[in-house]
Structures are given as structure tokens and as C-alpha cells.
Amino acid sequence: MATAHLDTDAHPIADSAFIDRCRGTLDRDGVLVLKGFAQRDMIDRVVAESAPKEAAAFYAGTTHNVYLTSPDDRFGAEHPHNRQVVSSKGLIADDEIPADSPLREVYGDKAFRAFLCGVLGIDQIHPYVDTLSSINVHFAAEGMELGWHFDNSSFAVTMLLQAAEAGARFEYVPAVRDANSMGYERVGEVLDGTTAVSTLEFEPGDLVLFRGRHALHRVTPTEGGTTRMLVVFAYNDQPGVALSDSAVATFYGRDA
């Protein structure tokens, strides 16, 4: 039985035919959007509990390459491996999410997790064992953005909480990179703005599953005075995974 926060009439997450359809879409497109997945009152409540934490969010204020790795000094600064992009958005970590938040109910819900396993084609799904990574709320106030990047994880599960008035477009280019190729040529074209990019449309309450390890993606700067807010539900397909000390410092600005 899934939590009452989800619209399981529109999205019967325990129904195997529904799961198969979702999995087919994700396999084909690298992305799945389930419109109106969360009930409106849940989103309102989570926005109300999160908004006061925006000012205390962590804003890394650094640039990064699209691979989220250190520069490679075999290449120059203008090489696609080393070109730097800006990510200025902020976030709060799992330990800043209230114990009674509906986000915890959804994140931990057995039926929801079983649904994710089915759609992602994995046998197991586990939270992070550190106290920071599992549920994060991201904030992008006016002018803030998330620069072009590939994800480290093979899948991401997100839900928009509050949309910006304008801007804050999720743009992506599928299959830029694969297990054999870093995709330098395409990365260079995307960074130069000389190739077409797709925009993924989603609204508050929509569930988004995205395979971002090979798809280059970004969120353009927020326009207008309404902060874009998004929750990231982070899981692993293995038990016992924790962030490294250096990742804790980079992503959350904390000492381990």
C-alpha cells in the first residue's frame, strides 16, 4: 500500500503492466515523467517546510567540468574535458529534512521502492548510509543555475516542488557519452551552443526518472523572483554506500 501522498489511481505503481510500460519508456528515452505523481497538498506542505531553509542552504560557488572530475593536465583549458561551467544553485542535506516530512514517507515507502526497482531493472534499492545524501532539496533563486554535466549515478529520481516564473529549463542531449567514449566532440558542440538540445517539461508534483550518466544535461538560470525548488531522492542498488569525505566537503560544505 503506497503512501497517501501519491496519486496511485493515475499511477498504479504496484501494477505490473504499468511498471512494464514505465520501464519501456525509460529504456527507450532515458527519461520517464509521471505527471501529477504527488498530491498537491504534499507539495504545498513540503514547499512550506523547505522555503524557510533556503537562506541556510549550501551554495558551493565553484565551477566544474561536465564530468565532475578534476582537470586533466594532458589537455589544455579549452579542451572539452577541462572546460569549466558554473553551478550556483544551493541545497539542503538529508539531515536538514524534518523527521515528519512527507518526503521521508515517500522515500521510504515500500511500494514506491518496489516500483523504482521494477522500472530501473534492479533487484535491490537502498538509502545512502551517510546522513546527508538520501533526500536533498535544491534551491535555484533568480540567476542561479546548474551547469552542463553527466551524473555519477546511473539513475536519478527527482520531483519539482516549486517552478520558477521563467528560465530554469531542464535541457539535455542524450547519448553524448558511453562506456567507450568520453564524447569530447559532442560535449564541445553543446558547450559552444552549436548543437540542438532537447528540453524536458515537468511541473511541481511530477516524478522524473532520468538516466544522466551518458546524457549531458543542465538547468538554465532561474528568471524572476520565485525560487525553483526540487527534491532529489538518491538511492543505490547496493547496500552500505556512503559518500567519501571529499564528496561530503564538495557537495555539502561539511567536514566529515
Ligand SMILES: O=C(O)CCC(=O)C(=O)O
Ligand atoms: O534540477 C534538476 O532538475 C536536475 C538535477 C540534476 O541534474 C542533478 O542533481 O544531477
Ligand SMILES: [Fe+2]
Ligand atoms: Fe544531473
